[in-house]
Every structure is written in C-alpha cells, then in structure tokens.
Amino acid sequence: MGKLYLLPNLLGETTVEGVIPRDVIDTIKSIRIFATENVKNTRRYLKKIDKTIHIDELTFLDLNEHSDIKDIEAYIPYLKDNDVGIISEAGCPGIADPGAELVALAHRHNYQVVPLVGPSSILLALIASGCNGQNFSFNGYLPVNRSERVKSLKTYEKQSAAENRTQIFIETPYRNLQLFEDIVSSLSPVTRLTVACDITTENEYIKTMQIKDWKHVKPDINKRPTIFILYARPF
Known part of the structure; x- marks a missing residue:
C-alpha cells in the first residue's frame, strides 16, 4: 500500500x-x-x-x-x-x-x-511579522470588486481588534498595488500592516509598519508574490 x-x-x-x-x-x-x-x-x-x-x-x-x-x-x-x-x-x-x-x-x-517539511510563505510571513501568532486566520483572496474588498478589509480589521487576531490574506500579483492602496486608504492609521514578498529569495522584502507610516511608502510589490497581514493593535 x-x-x-x-x-x-x-x-x-x-x-x-x-x-x-x-x-x-x-x-x-x-x-x-x-x-x-x-x-x-x-x-x-x-x-x-x-x-x-x-x-x-x-x-x-x-x-x-x-x-x-x-x-x-x-x-x-x-x-x-x-x-x-x-x-x-x-x-x-x-x-x-x-x-x-x-x-x-x-x-x-x-x-x-x-x-514533509518545506517553505510556506504564509507561515514564514507570519513569524516574521511581529503580529499575534497565537490567534490568526488565513483568509485567502479578497473580493475583486473594490467596494466588496474594502468592506472585507474593514470586517477583518474589526475582528482583529475584537479578538486580538492576526489576519492573513493574498492577492493575484498584478492586483497587489490596488489592494495595498485600499488598505492604506480605508483602515485605521494605527493598524499594523505587514507586506511580505519573494520570501526565501535574494529579493525578499518583509516590513511591518502602522498604516499611517505606510502612507509615505510605496513598496515595490507589483507582480510579485506577496502576503498581506493585518493586526489591529498599535506597536
């Protein structure tokens, strides 16, 4: 067998x-x-x-x-x-x-x-994020429609604040920047956002900041495999 x-x-x-x-x-x-x-x-x-x-x-x-x-x-x-x-x-x-x-x-x-043991972008991003690793959810892809996507983001943020839960999700690489802009423009300035892309490669980029700080940064994530993590707790 x-x-x-x-x-x-x-x-x-x-x-x-x-x-x-x-x-x-x-x-x-x-x-x-x-x-x-x-x-x-x-x-x-x-x-x-x-x-x-x-x-x-x-x-x-x-x-x-x-x-x-x-x-x-x-x-x-x-x-x-x-x-x-x-x-x-x-x-x-x-x-x-x-x-x-x-x-x-x-x-x-x-x-x-x-x-068998090997790299998982979701878990590697989580452990590198500094967000809560005791209570977290992987939510997959968000809705393509912008209004529905923003609604989902706000729901995840509210749940994160109420339950001390880290929220993890992904996006089709060519829509990364649209999602990033929706997060920065729609959520609380003190919510933490982790952007993690090209994990384990020489181009790896992992950064956690509050959304108010991300407003001054535009990460180079277009068409790159990226994990997004939200945690509605300030540093």
Whole structure:
C-alpha cells in the first residue's frame, strides 16, 4: 500500500538546498507519480533537484483549479501499489491550492498521508511579522470588486481588534498595488500592516509598519508574490 506525500516546492528563484531538507529531497527522488498543479513547473523543479532524474519515466496527474472531484477520485487507485506525491505551484501543498481534495480522499480510503517539511510563505510571513501568532486566520483572496474588498478589509480589521487576531490574506500579483492602496486608504492609521514578498529569495522584502507610516511608502510589490497581514493593535 502506497503513501500520499505532501511535497514542498520552492517559493521563487533560490537553491533547493537552501530551503528543502536533504531527507525531503531523497523522498522526492524516490517517487514516480506526482499529482501537480503545474506539470511544466514540476518537471523544472525535479530537474533542479537532480539533473539525472528521467522525467519521461514519471507519471504526472493534473491537480489544479479545473480538476473536478471525479478527476481526483480517479487518482486514488494509484496509491494501491505506489507512493504518490502532491506538489503545489509554490510552497507547501494543501494551503491555498487544490491539493486538499486529494488528501481528503486519501484519508477516506485509509491511505497514510505524510506531510514533509518545506517553505510556506504564509507561515514564514507570519513569524516574521511581529503580529499575534497565537490567534490568526488565513483568509485567502479578497473580493475583486473594490467596494466588496474594502468592506472585507474593514470586517477583518474589526475582528482583529475584537479578538486580538492576526489576519492573513493574498492577492493575484498584478492586483497587489490596488489592494495595498485600499488598505492604506480605508483602515485605521494605527493598524499594523505587514507586506511580505519573494520570501526565501535574494529579493525578499518583509516590513511591518502602522498604516499611517505606510502612507509615505510605496513598496515595490507589483507582480510579485506577496502576503498581506493585518493586526489591529498599535506597536
């Protein structure tokens, strides 16, 4: 009986050895079937791990936002005799990606699920933010419509103040600056905002300031993978 491995990916252009433990690298090299969000990206990642890997001898299963439950259920039989690895587009699978559906099915069919250590932009941003790590929420993407987005921001800010909760969310990279401007123009001047992008790469940028101070700064985050963190408590 096979196991379902949750395999970490890189967060950007960095060395594999810098963020992926050796034992995890060895496990990845031993797997022959991968459920992946982006096959091209995964092939490139595997070659970065070990140039001698024979890519054409591997099996790749599409696991992305377009995969329906019937597609995913068809992957379960592979686990009968083989280990299968899930690889996200970036970071750890199962968080803000479709890997959770296959994980849930593996549990339902009594296959062992094995999470492996690797970089998570969400957790790395949180621990570097200085915000409350005892009570936090990851809220995914905010609404695209601006009025709804601002309403959501204010709701999250109110909840943060009432419950001492850190609020974490992401945005499509090309809308980062729009979201940043909405935060700065709509929320309390003393609410803390953390902007964290390109984590673990040489271009990493992580900064926490009160919104009143962000009004004088325009971070270079356009089209860069970014985590936004709100914490409605002054320094």
